[in-house]
Amino acid sequence: MKTIFLSIVSFLSISVLAQNNLENDLNKALNSSEKSSLVELVKNYPNEWLPKYYLALSEVVSILEKDNKNDSSKVLDEAKSLINKLEKQDPTNVEVLNLKALYLTAEIVQDPLTNGGIYYPDVLETYQKALRLNPNNPRSILGLAEFNINAANYIGTDTTEDCKNVKKSLALFTNEKPKKNEPKWGKERAEELLKNQCK
Template sequence: MKHLIIIAALFVSALTTAQANYEQGMQKAFELWGSNNPTEASNLFERIAKAEPDNWLPLYYAAQINIVRSFGEKNEEKLSAQLKKAQNLINDAMAISKDNPEILVLQALLHTAWVAFDGATYGMTLSGKVVELYTKAEMLAPNNPRVVYCKAEWHIGGAKYFGQDTKPFCKDLEHALELFANFKPETPFSPNWGKERAEMLWRSCKE
């Protein structure tokens, strides 16, 4: 009985240590990203993912960094390398957490990065996939503010590209801001981004 108690205590201690290491690692990765060290942050998220094989969040953030960096990239070879890496990370995250609206939004943003790079080449092949991803994400999580805001921004971008009125999508941004006001992430490290961008787009709508 004494041995069982000792083993149980050691097991609990190991779990506590692992959780503390995870939290410290994630915080450090976010700090690196926030201090304009995206490569180091992405690498750290990937290392955390290897230590946390059942956790989709480190993979998600490593992919997100590569996607965010791709917007505005002019070098196609560099863009392709970043987005290929991001796609592999997304695939691994999806294998852990299927039908996850947050990951679906990230996949849509990856496709959007290609469309933003060359709309004439990638618009026809990827636009339908982006709409399909947002539609699925909205069905799974209609009150997720990132789903609503990112879908609205996609439609605003499309309207601008084709010279159409963007105002019809402003109500969706307003709805997204309402959702952001009441949104509570499931864990301290769960996705909680997008509010500032949605507010900026909303202000543009009113101009």
Template sequence: ISNNEKTEWLPLYYASFAYIMISFQEPENAKKDTYLDQAQKYLDQATVIEPNESELYLLQGFLYPSRMNINPMNRGIVYIGKMTASLDKALELNPDNPRIYYLRATMTFHTPEAYGGGAAKALPLYQMADEKFRIFKPKTELSPNWGKEINEAELKKLQEAQKQ
């Protein structure tokens, strides 16, 4: 579809999103990088078409930690700042996008407490994402609308862990 719809960013967005998701299922790091390279290619093309679309910066902020997770010790320093900058840009363009808060919560949860992360710091971000998801309405029926279920699951786990 993205080859036929040269002026539409959504097919490229979904192609990129699909390659990112495939990379999570791939056990071999070299293949993960290949999938993420393809995801980046589609994302770059989409950003040329729609340079002020928050969803594209959000997706970039999702792609960077996917690369980082391949080799956190070596890649963390490279990608954490890029992820933060991408999410900052997405937030600037659309502060009502709940996926921004979900990704920030996830990043915070997986950051060691010694570096300002951890479950206690992530919980209010998951709660904020939950509030945003409750009122979020996609622009169109084809617009990105993922993340609510995983955010709810993560929020529930953290809330249950707090009770113990």
């Protein structure tokens, strides 16, 4: 009995140590501007979701901000591969669903006329699935609202409710208490939307 107890304590100690190492390494990688830091982290922690999440997020954001215009197809393929792995790992992870919707949005941005019709329903469905799993996730609420606000430029829909949802997300961001290094981005984006597109 004592041996079993010591084995459990030892296992827990190793798990805590590995978790602390991940948190420290992830913190360093997120504070670095080098993509290679995140790539290395994915290799070092193949079973952890956060390194893959942040690497895919950085790639998708680079496309949305047009930092990678020349290599956009390659970058999006890399992001898609990571997101597929994350979905297999945990198909009900709301943050992964938010990331997937953002990736699909980046696909639309590449060629709105062609890809809009292909990916538009998928973006809506992905955010709606995330909201069914957690109706109070601020990134899900903000992501769907922003997507609708941007789509309104093409299809002319009313954005009153979407702007209300941006305000709702802002309140949720303020009260959000994520675990260390878990996603907490979006508050600044909500403030920007309210200032520029929800006057």
